[in-house]
Amino acid sequence: MEPLLSVIVPVYNAQKYLLACYNSLKQQTYPNLEFIFVDDGSTDASFKLLCDLKKRDSRVKVISQTNQGQVLARKAGLAAACGDYIAFMDNDDTLPADAYQLLVENAKASQAEISMGSYYQLLDQKILKTFIQGLGFVSGQAKAADKHDFEIKSAYEVLSNLNNNQAQARYSGLLWDKIYRKEVIREAFLQVDTRLRIGDDMVCLFEALLNATTVAVSTVPVYYYAATPTAYSRTRHTLKKSYAKLMYQNLLACLKLHQLQNDVILLKQVRLWTIRNLLYFEYDKLSTLEGIFPFDGVKAGERILLYGAGILGQAIWRIYAKPNKYHLVGLVDKKADAYSGDVKPLAFIKDVSFDKCLVCLFTQQYYPKIKKDLLKLGVSEAKICFIDYQMLLKVDLVQLFKKID
Template sequence: MVSVSIIIPVYNKEMYLNDCIQSVVNQQYRDIEIIIINDGSKDNSENIIEKWSAKDKRIRYFSQRNQGVAIARNKGISIANGDYIFFLDADDYLEEYAILKLVTDALYSKADIIIGNFYEKSGNKFVEKQSFENKLFNKSDLKKTGTTLEMFIVNNRHMARAGNKLYKLDFLKKLQVSFVDGVIAEDRLFNLICYVNNPTIQVVNEYTYIYNILDNSRSRTLSSNYYDQNISLLNYLYDYLKKESKLEEYQELFQLIVMYDVSKVINQTFERSKEKIKSTNVSIKKLRENTLIFNTISAVIKEEKFKKINGGKAFYRISLLNYLLVKAPFLVPVYKTVAYISRKVKLR
């Protein structure tokens, strides 16, 4: 029997925590341990956890001073006893058969990572995310530009999240993969580091996880320093690949990630507001000063293989951005920017 450790970091989630824990306790798959890390909550979360701990002996409860979700998850990894681990945010919850469905595929595929599908819940409304093919990806698929898995990872929020995935614990511990403290989008960085360590990945088109869309959720809103966060992630990933002697092996994947992430800067040019214009100018200035990103953008626009990916949209944006970085010292009025630059780079 395969055992699963479900890790739930908690920080001030009293409004959602009861439903979250109940959804785990009610799982049809019973061979689970429930690791709850209270990360210094100041609300009633502790009382809720203690009540559930008294009811179900599978719950292991730990409390720590507030150190952030990365530290809490890493503690969960270090003490987990399961064959697989599963991360669940305290404001989300699971379908009753979630773990059973994922474990069934884990037994069949023997994969290092098993990924399910999810709903997004906003108020009383449930939104199904796009369906996708049930498929086992082998260790070489990430190294082929334009493969389904590569595109899925780079251009899909689904792959970025830590939730709704089974991770083989031996895989994480052998490679010493952990969450990086102090990096925004730590879920995405964690998964990217997993993906460049040659896992087998089973994608399962089963709806198993419910994400609560909250107005104040850091991970679900575009923050004002969004691009600083992305650049920080890209710099860390580059340093990791270089340190592990994987840079040449995963160069195309890194270039593709840069193309998608940095090209989002150009989207700001569609916004008719002084705030967006100012933000874009600041972002472009920082990108111009970042040698790694600047050189990567310059390399990407010379590669034919990137031109038609995702209908060419990201390549189009990165080409516009390259023009801004190389030739334009400042943005022209926002309502003219895209048309103006498009004529210059002859992409329309």
């Protein structure tokens, strides 16, 4: 019999998405699966729906707990898992039918403790980008190699190439595009701080890779990641404390546990991931860095137009929209209709007066195309700004976190 694979799905107010999520699990070609749904205190009909699924499918297990967050939900799922391998899934995402067949076959063929695949990022059910493991994001639907083609990498090689100086991930820092030997991931979760609400995937994966020796890497997409504003993993939290700081401390603790606290390459990875989380979720805390943030070279009182409604753009808008020394006049995006709230289409640029247009990205490779588009719309080159990610690499995180305690 094929090894049992346990798929753990934390659920929070997901009744709108649950059937699609379950159906993509039900349609998997891999024959030996169990599905563990952990309802984390949902206030909608999610738990009732899960109970109905359990009655219809003997592979479904349902766990209910008060709302305690994703880390404890996943831990509860792990405690109940009987599988030789473990996988994770978000409650609003879906899978190609052969996803787990591919990942298990690659794990078995290479005797890897971790088997990873690539993934699609969806926006309004359409493929926006493809993340290719070992390469990073490419626009649209990428042509994958044959499903039987995969590389065998050392865990250290993957760990030391999770990122590069341009903040373009080479391998993803996520849990859900991979499967794990149960003993490796259970050991990893012992090191994840249950207080974490942001960055827990990174800490867990970091520790799992430190526990592992071999990783099977496939360029074939095995996951459809839906960029929906109400997703469990994108739920907004009131940041009463710095989760970036907590993540940073957790990652350093992982290195110390494995006596790698002086490994220059891995310390760089810790810095890069911490800075990414600060940019994504705690942008306001970087305002303590005079001359760098929030807008390098922008004078107080100038009118700022934000371009890009991703997590970073929306964070800047949310934090600095209130009256202060910077006057934000709008947030625009070429896919404005995919976002709710205050996001305007690009045509808004011609209707508003501004002194600077800040491109809200921190992946340099997309900037030239965006800049070209802005110039075509009549924006003066002198008005176009871009976050200089390289400047962040010089930030003293220890001193920064002392300031924001």
